Amino acid sequence: MSETNRLSEDEFAAWNALRPVLDVLPAAIDSRLMRSIGMTQLPFFVLVHLHTEPAQVAGLSGLAACADSALPRMSRVVGRLEGDGLVERAECVGDGRAINVHLTAEGAALVERALPIYDGIVRELLFDAITPEERAMLHEISNRLMARLHPDSGAPLDRQQRPEPGASRAGERELVESDA
Incomplete structure (x- = not known):
């Protein structure tokens, strides 16, 4: 590595301050969410995303893209949510290879109860600081x-x-x- 590619002292200090935050903040939010509502951010994100869709439905591949998640991982997350009765999977009418994910009434109710909790966690850990x-x-x-x-x-x-x-x-x- 040439000297011109090295981080300056200020850049190195800023990176060393940010790097642990990138690890600790999501883990802290996940931990508090798990204690409060029984799930981490990724499944909660799926429920919130579905809740904001006009028909409360989205394609599985679209959910994966929104969450920047691999399709197999998203399929497992949706499978757990489906097992909990929070979502339902259905074949896409226009494309038999695609899967749509529908938010159930129970899933929508959980989102309504959990959003203030999530917002409070984020506010406390990030915005209050x-x-x-x-x-x-x-x-x-x-x-x-x-x-x-x-x-x-x-x-x-x-x-x-x-x-x-x-x-x-x-x-x-x-x-x-x-x-x-």
Whole structure:
């Protein structure tokens, strides 16, 4: 590695401050959610996503894309939710190979009860620790990072390119060259 690619002292300090937060914050939210509602963020995200859909239905592959999850993993998550009576799977009428996931009344009721709990957890662990100005900066920085890390994240789900694990993402070469 050449000296020009090394992190500056300030960059290294910022990265060392952020890196553990990227691990600890999701784990802390998951832990509190598990104690409060009996599930972690991924299955809860699935329920919330379905709850926000007009007919409370989404395709399994669309759910996987929204959650940035592999399809087999999402299938297991949906299977557990189905076993708990929170969702139902059904064959897609227009495409016999596709699976639709429907939120049940029990699943919708859980979302309604759990959203204030989730919001309180996120507020306590994240937003209570920062000022409104820092919250605005966090929002801006997060959007900028997502645009760089996942350039098509704003595109409709069926038009997003999902690189294979370990594959370079679009624009990676330009980022490396421009930072050199």
